[in-house]
Amino acid sequence: MAYELVIGLETHVELNTESKIFCSCGGHSSPKEPNDCVCPACSGMPGMLPVMNKRVVELAATAGLMLNCEINRYTTFDKKNYYYPDLPCAYQITQLNHPICVNGLVKVKTAQGERDIRIKQIHMEEDAGKLVHGGNSSFVDFNRTSVPLIEIVTQPDFRSPEEVVTYLGKLKSMFKSTGISECEEGAMRCDVNISVREEGTEEFGVRTEIKNMASFEAIDRAIRYEAQRHMDALEFGTEELVQETRRFDDVTGKTSAMRNKETEADYRYFPDPNLMPIVIDDEWLEEIKKNKPVALDEKAEQYMAAGISDKEIAQLLSEHSAAKLLDDVVALGCNAKDAAAWILTDCAGILRKAGLKLKDLSITAEGLSYLIKMVQSGKLNRGGAKKTLIAVIEDGADPIRYCEENGLTVKVDDSMIEAVIDKAISANPQAVQDYKSGKEKALMAIFGACMKELKGKGDPQSIRATLLSKLKD
Amino acid sequence: MKYYAEIINEKGTVAVDDTILVKDTVSSAGSHILEGYKPLFSAEAVERLQQKGFDIKGKTHVGEFSLDLVGEFSYYNEYDENESLKGAAAQLVKSGDVKYALGVDMNGSTRRAAALSGVNFLKPTYGTVSRYGIISCAASGEQLGVYANDADSISEIMSVIAGNDKKDGTSLLDTSYTYDTDLDLKGAKVGIVKELLDKACDSVKSEILAYTLSLKAKGVIVEEVSLDFFDTVNTAWQILMCAETCNNVSRYDGVKYGHRSENYRNIDELYVNSRSEGFNFLTKTTILYGSDVLSKTRYADCYDKALRIRRVVAEKMAELFESYDALITPVCSKNEYKAYDIKDAFTKVYEESVFTAIANLIGIPALASSNVQLLGKHFSESTLLSLSKMGERKGE
Incomplete structure (x- = not known):
């Protein structure tokens, strides 16, 4: 039967x-x-x-x-x-x-x-x-x-x-x-x-x-x-x-x-x-409805539309605090896909080394969005941002203060960067020669000299771009 | 009989019933089951009094969980065979040992003690005085109140202890109340409840009549009013009171604090033996009745019906108080009780509660002033205190 x-x-x-x-x-x-x-x-x-x-x-x-x-x-x-x-x-x-x-x-x-x-x-x-x-x-x-x-x-x-x-x-x-x-x-x-x-x-x-x-x-x-x-x-x-x-x-x-x-x-x-x-009166119920977090399915769609990968979405949905941080950082004007990478790759990597989990991430949305925006605008390089994240995660440092106190943010103006690049070009004639004759690797020597002179300040990408355009002249 | 369970400060002016917690002072509610229990915190009312500079003189004996007539069945105190029952806190106020005392009115024992001792006790409107820190039995109707020799002294204490307390979910939101004792009540209308007056002995009756004459002399209109529901009111409150008490004392199980039997082999025996040894006959009777009215087969006929009666009575009384400023009833049927066997206690208390139960059932204020009880609508304490003061004889 x-x-x-x-x-x-x-x-x-x-x-x-x-x-x-x-x-x-x-x-x-x-x-x-x-x-x-x-x-x-x-x-x-x-x-x-x-x-x-x-x-x-x-x-x-x-x-x-x-x-x-x-x-x-x-x-x-x-x-x-x-x-x-x-x-x-x-x-x-x-x-x-x-x-x-x-x-x-x-x-x-x-x-x-x-x-x-x-x-x-x-x-x-x-x-x-x-x-x-x-x-x-x-x-x-x-x-x-x-x-x-x-x-x-x-x-x-x-x-x-x-x-x-x-x-x-x-x-x-x-x-x-x-x-x-x-x-x-x-x-x-x-x-x-x-x-x-x-x-x-x-x-x-x-x-x-x-x-x-x-x-x-x-x-x-x-x-x-x-x-x-x-x-x-x-x-x-x-x-x-x-x-x-x-x-x-x-x-x-x-x-x-x-x-x-x-x-x-x-x-x-x-x-x-x-x-x-x-x-529970109308007002209270409305407030509860308003504060209701987006449920899983809706959230997944929202992240997908923002270009976040399936793997990252799965990670975010299984850790509420990370998803909340991402939403808050996005609300502060950061790009969702970038922010997801910062949280799930950079932060997660540092956490892992420290023996911590994603839910232990203690950075505030304001702190993280500051770092992301500084990097984007070239006022902080990725290495400096990473250093700051380590200090935040391991020692509970305040990101803004940490950057300032350790001189990580770029305070040099563009003309000073140009001067440094010009100096590096004239100090490395052999490398310039090699580069111009097609040895692309030679560029690294000049670039490295610039960065050394700048002591890590400045946005590497924009420095590289300026250097390249100068070498074309 | 003895009055104090423990003296805290000889210079204090306030005595506190043993059902009210005072930090670090043994608080046993007159029961063996709570022997040696020292609370980590004081009742909100005690705290407020101390903050205003009132010192607590000591803890007074009460009958086990205040279930008896006036405090005759305490594990820690005994009445002699021919002694009249008076109540410890009420007697201390009467003798002038303290000016004020705090008590918990759960089933009328404080009001009866005031009547039999010839002092006043105010059971305030439910929700106006925090119940935080009282050893709770019948949460839906018990209130902390004040004993004193005159209306002004009650007003003095009430002004300090009344008002919202966030630690008590049943505490009303108003942060303060006023307790006038000199309202102009010329032309006010007061009803004497015929059916309750009929239940009282002659000497109680004549005391009540003498009081009404003094009111009339001051321009208050006094009328007889017939209300036939007091027996039903009493039954309803006894059902709720027994059920809630049964539930609230179930935490006294010998596991965490208080009395634990020495004789047990497993957890069931620990429960049964600790509780059998720890509770007196009256508490056990109350637990059995309470357990019965909450059981699946009886709930609808007993507990649920009592809740419905509570609502109907509240509506009827609200209507009545549109025509009357207050009602007058006896506090108890006699003006003297002698010691008696605890096996008769449940019935005796039940019979006497017909006068007191309504105030617990629907949360209205009740002022026992010797053998006279004044009942009023919610928050009418000023009217009751002023009416009581009109009957006070000056210079006594």
């Missing part, structure tokens, strides 16, 4: 904010040690009250806009009660009744064709902490507690593991390229709802949920295993399927039951009286 897979996803994505969702703790994306980014509020001490981080609302709404959702203008928080040591208040603040985004749509393209995946809702919530087990004891680390998450819930619209993985890849690159989430290891976690039915039937089969998977590969394997288990049960009666929550074991490649419906916890949800309903 032919079977059809029916899959719905709940995807948790950690939002890229400076502070946590209900307190001002920061630095949680790169804590130095356990319980490093913790305050009385996110560790559940009495007397502390949650205060909404507005940025979370904006990022969640932006994610919703990218997934073609409607934004609910009235959105509220609820408390979900359960006991676990990594949950300091014994409740999680989440959204049940009035989530921030509803009714979205994502197109997913695989070898089998394109399918519309409907987004049921996106809601905001806080993350839990982490337990570390060692010896006879368990330790609690609250660094992750109250880190903002969005949970994106789809309708049961997927029909294959390929579609699921493609969809997740699309979310990941979309959120990463726009800075909504860093999407680092573990910052995107998935619950997969899966059932199997006879092809051509409308009714859904028995649904199981596989909880908390972080890697695409594990999700793919888990779906394949679980689908086969369902089909075996339907085809051969190997077991009776029950609605239950399961976990996937990465080592054995199998799923096993965690709890079934009868023993499922009653989370006793209720509206959180400490958080007033959030009203």
Whole structure:
């Protein structure tokens, strides 16, 4: 018999904010040690009250806009009660009744064709902490507690593991390229709802949920295993399927039951009286729309039109900060293609030598556009610009000051350059003779003499051009 | 009974309930589960008072999480068998040991303590005083308020502690409020709620009537008004209060601070034993009721209905306050209570809360002035304080 897979996803994505969702703790994306980014509020001490981080609302709404959702203008928080040591208040603040985004749509393209995946809702919530087990004891680390998450819930619209993985890849690159989430290891976690039915039937089969998977590969394997288990049960009666929550074991490649419906916890949800309903008025929504970063597809087209190579586009889209720097530098009047080369070739090369990554690039758009413009106008040569970039990247120098203090910018006037060229020509009669008789290499000796005299100042290209025209005379 | 849980500064003029945090001073909300808990920060109200030069004299005993009548069920304090119940902070104000005291009105215990001790307690409009730094139980209706012997003293403290606090998401945006005690209320109209007056004993009734006579003598119009919904109001608030308390005290699990049972083999036993040992019978009852009204099968009939009642009552009362400047009710049914068994506490408090619950349910201000309770619309504290002052006997 032919079977059809029916899959719905709940995807948790950690939002890229400076502070946590209900307190001002920061630095949680790169804590130095356990319980490093913790305050009385996110560790559940009495007397502390949650205060909404507005940025979370904006990022969640932006994610919703990218997934073609409607934004609910009235959105509220609820408390979900359960006991676990990594949950300091014994409740999680989440959204049940009035989530921030509803009714979205994502197109997913695989070898089998394109399918519309409907987004049921996106809601905001806080993350839990982490337990570390060692010896006879368990330790609690609250660094992750109250880190903002969005949970994106789809309708049961997927029909294959390929579609699921493609969809997740699309979310990941979309959120990463726009800075909504860093999407680092573990910052995107998935619950997969899966059932199997006879092809051509409308009714859904028995649904199981596989909880908390972080890697695409594990999700793919888990779906394949679980689908086969369902089909075996339907085809051969190997077991009776029950609605239950399961976990996937990465080592054995199998799923096993965690709890079934009868023993499922009653989370006793209720509206959180400490958080007033959030009203997103027209003005705020317009602002969110205005600030919405261009989504991946649009961005790629935009870069392509500017003549940036495919390889460079791929690099830019996978590193939001580089794309942002490029956009800002272009906004300051630089040519996009040149600027992309500066960032992805020159800067990236220096970063690599220093053992750093593209996202560590610390130069400001103003600083980089200054260097690019100075080089273009001949007031700074490429060598000087490179030297400056090294100082910026390795020592955090200010580009403008560095150039000035080290005398890299050309302060000599054209007549002085001409004088230097004339002097070099008259000082190297043999080389001039050789060049004129066709030995092009001889030019380098004269040119080198000019540059030596100028001590690296001046634009080499224009010096070369002047030299050539003088030699023609 | 004892009054102070801890003395901080003998020269201080303000006593603070043990449900309100004072930095580095043990704050246990009268509960074994929070034994030895020393907060890292003070409540916003305490902070504001200290900045204006008020010194805190000490922390006063409260009943566990302020769930009882007036503070009779504290883990750290006991009433003698035949002692009348009075409330620690209210007694300290009455005796003149301190001029003012701060308390948290969550289910009327502070107002009842004021009534039984013969002092005043103002539960202000919800959202006007920051709840930052109070050991929260019923977040949607609790408010920090002030005990004092007269209206002027309450006004003095309120002017310091009220106003927006960014650390409390429910704090209203106004940065300051005024608390007049000398409004000209000649011709103002006050209603005595018949159904609540009927629930009070004769001595409470006569005290209320004596007060209304003094108002009439000063030109205030006093009328009887019939309102039949106070039992429903009370039930609605008890549902919300139990649910929110159940949720808020769930963080006291023995893992992070406070009492941890010595007897456990795994995390479930650590939770169950710490909490079984740490909470008293009244708190446990409240947790069970709260858990029940939030459960999947009961939510729509209980919790959700209580929220709807809250909205309807708020509308009805707003309408009523278009015709009346204030309402007068008793604070409790009797003017004396003796110590009793904790197993009876939940019902006893429930019965007495019929007078106090409305102010918590819909966030209106309530001023208990001995056995008289004045209720007004939101932000009508000046009217209530002025009405109360009109009944104060000078030179007493």
